[in-house]
Amino acid sequence: MSRGVRPIIAWLPAFLPAVLSFWPQPAKAQSNSPEAIAVVRSAVAAETQASHTDLSIWTYWDHDVTPGQDAAYYTIETRQGTLRRMIRKNGRPLTTKQAQAETRRIESFVASPSAQARVRRDRAHDDAQAAQLLAILPDAFLWTIVSQTPRWVTLHFQPNPQYSPPETDMEARVMSAMAGEMIVARDGDRIRSLRGRLTHSILIGFGLLAKLYAGGTFDVERREVGEGRWQITQTHVHIAGHALLFKTIGQQEDEVKTGWKPSTDETLEQAARTLDAPAAKP
Numbered sequence: 001m002s003r004g005v006r007p008i009i010a011w012l013p014a015f016l017p018a019v020l021s022f023w024p025q026p027a028k029a030q031s032n033s034p035e036a037i038a039v040v041r042s043a044v045a046a047e048t049q050a051s052h053t054d055l056s057i058w059t060y061w062d063h064d065v066t067p068g069q070d071a072a073y074y075t076i077e078t079r080q081g082t083l084r085r086m087i088r089k090n091g092r093p094l095t096t097k098q099a100q101a102e103t104r105r106i107e108s109f110v111a112s113p114s115a116q117a118r119v120r121r122d123r124a125h126d127d128a129q130a131a132q133l134l135a136i137l138p139d140a141f142l143w144t145i146v147s148q149t150p151r152w153v154t155l156h157f158q159p160n161p162q163y164s165p166p167e168t169d170m171e172a173r174v175m176s177a178m179a180g181e182m183i184v185a186r187d188g189d190r191i192r193s194l195r196g197r198l199t200h201s202i203l204i205g206f207g208l209l210a211k212l213y214a215g216g217t218f219d220v221e222r223r224e225v226g227e228g229r230w231q232i233t234q235t236h237v238h239i240a241g242h243a244l245l246f247k248t249i250g251q252q253e254d255e256v257k258t259g260w261k262p263s264t265d266e267t268l269e270q271a272a273r274t275l276d277a278p279a280a281k282p
Contacts, residue, residue: 032160036143039153039184044137046189051131056229057263061087065254076271077263081116083109085275106275110268139163146181152192153184159199180218190230195219198239212241216251225260233257 057077062084064071070091075084086094086102094102109115141157148154158179180196195218202212216239223233235255265271 032142033144036145036155037138039145039155039189040138040143040182042189043182043184043191044134047134047191048131050190050230051127054229056226057265058225058231059259059261059263059265060231060257061259063256063258067252074275075257076265076274078265078267078271080266080268081119083268083271083275103276106272110272116268136163141178151186153186155182155184156180157182185224188228190224191222193219193221202241212239216240226262231257231260233260 057079059074059076062073062075064073069089071086072088073084073086075082083106085106086098088094089098140160140163142160144156146154146156156179178196179199180194182194183192184190185192197218198212198214198216201214217236218239219234219236220232221234222230225231225233233256235253237251237253239251263271265274
């Protein structure tokens with residue numbers, strides 16, 4: 001799956017437990033609208049096609065806030081993988097010691113074929129799983145059109161009671177608890193945003209193995225960063241739960257990516273040199 005398109009579905013395995021809407025659920029939306037389903041199927045087809053044909057690679061600034069850390073990175077995609085260097089931590093430039101540690105971390109990864117292979121395996125697994133989840137969107141939900149403009153179609157989705165996910169497919173099971181809103185661009189049928197809320201808690205093993213609490217929210221925003229090239233520019237995830245006898249778990253993250261430019265680095269070695277240059281360390 002291409003680096004340029006992969007993000008539209010790559011977040012699905014990790015964050016599906018939180019996907020659902022910030023907006024009230026229309027009480028009358030109890031069946032599929034044929035027009036809405038046609039829009040969804042076209043969007044799924046467009047994203048699937050793009051995942052196989054868009055080979056673009058990019059550089060961008062990544063501001064990622066998680067519990068305990070507020071970090072900004074400069075990220076470079078290459079044909080061999082992606083590298084990023086932390087530039088600021090908790091709002092401050094890195095100390096000399098921290099910057100040296102970043103350099104050693106990057107050098108270690110570039111020099112380790114085994115580490116790179118692990119990342120590739122993880123990405124391939126996520127890609128396959130995410131592609132499967134994207135494919136079932138038309139069947140897992142009931143879809144209705146909320147509004148239309150010359151540029152956008154806004155759709156509401158809620159669980160389809162006729163959809164029965166495999167018992168062993170945890171991500172698909174979680175989808176049965178989702179409701180939310182998706183916006184699709186008329187030009188190219190690309191997904192612009194997907195926002196949602198977990199409508200009820202998910203119990204695994206009667207809640208002893210895991211529980212994801214109702215009310216968790218998820219917001220993915222995408223933009224066209226180049227001609228026909230779409231990327232996730234913002235991700236906001238706020239969910240909570242527990243696993244393995246009440247050990248607290250959760251996803252709390254706000255990530256914003258800006259300054260998109262085509263990458264000129266083809267290899268990890270080239271990217272490492274670019275990241276070590278003064279221009280990459282303001």
